[in-house]
Amino acid sequence: MAAAIPVIAVDGPSGAGKGTLSHLLAERLHWHFLDSGALYRVTGQACLIEGVSWQDHAAVAEVARHLQVSFVTDAGGEVRVSYRGCDVSREIRTEEGGRGASTVAAIPAVREALLARQRDFRQPPGLVADGRDMGTVVFPDAPLKIFLTASAAERARRRYQQLLAKGENVSLPRLLEDIEERDARDSSRSVAPLVPAEDAIVLDSSTMPITEVFDTVMRAVRQRGLA
């Protein structure tokens, strides 16, 4: 029964380190991994491909309902994301991809359309779920919920370093602006706003290296008898 399969919900704002932490946890525990943000990103990208405006809520929800998306790990260990058989991995990771995702994610019918798809990832032996509403809406019965945050300035700095390393030409002030804009949209929307679940452990990683974040969460995993 799905409810008996443990879930670790990892929520928080953009650039807090959720993806990095979730991958490490899934790898250590040999559990499945859900990148729920990728589903919103692909929905935004699919709209661009299909010529659907992000402002046309009914049409965007229809795109989300019929989203043909696949996640395949390539030989180098990278997850490739495809929409209708077309690799969109690069496009969905741009800042525009993030803006599209957070715009379509504010549409209630889109969230409804993606709910069952996210819950289907709950498979034995367990799931690490990365997102904004994993602990509050998608898996409210998760035995461990982490809300990982960091200051906007630190998150922009991390994203800047990450994009520089990929050879992208980026501006730190522009990234900070994007992050603050996305935080505001994600936190103020009417459905599934970005807030910690009441029973979440809130971790501020502004001055914590990822190894310390991981060790702290692994202690909580063991305390709950999940490993």
Ligand SMILES: Nc1ncnc2c1ncn2[C@@H]1O[C@H](COP(=O)(O)OP(=O)(O)OP(=O)(O)O)[C@@H](O)[C@H]1O
């Ligand atoms: N504690 C940390 N200290 C320093 N850098 C970190 C830390 N955690 C993550 N990073 C780095 O910050 C960048 C963003 O991390 P990551 O992609 O995991 O964030 P995220 O919360 O999943 O963001 P998003 O929601 O936008 O996908 C990465 O380059 C990652 O290596």
Ligand SMILES: Nc1ccn([C@@H]2O[C@H](COP(=O)(O)O)[C@@H](O)[C@H]2O)c(=O)n1
């Ligand atoms: N559970 C989620 C996950 C993501 N979103 C929205 O998608 C945007 C992109 O997410 P990333 O984790 O890939 O950065 C994010 O800004 C949210 O608007 C969401 O609403 N719920």
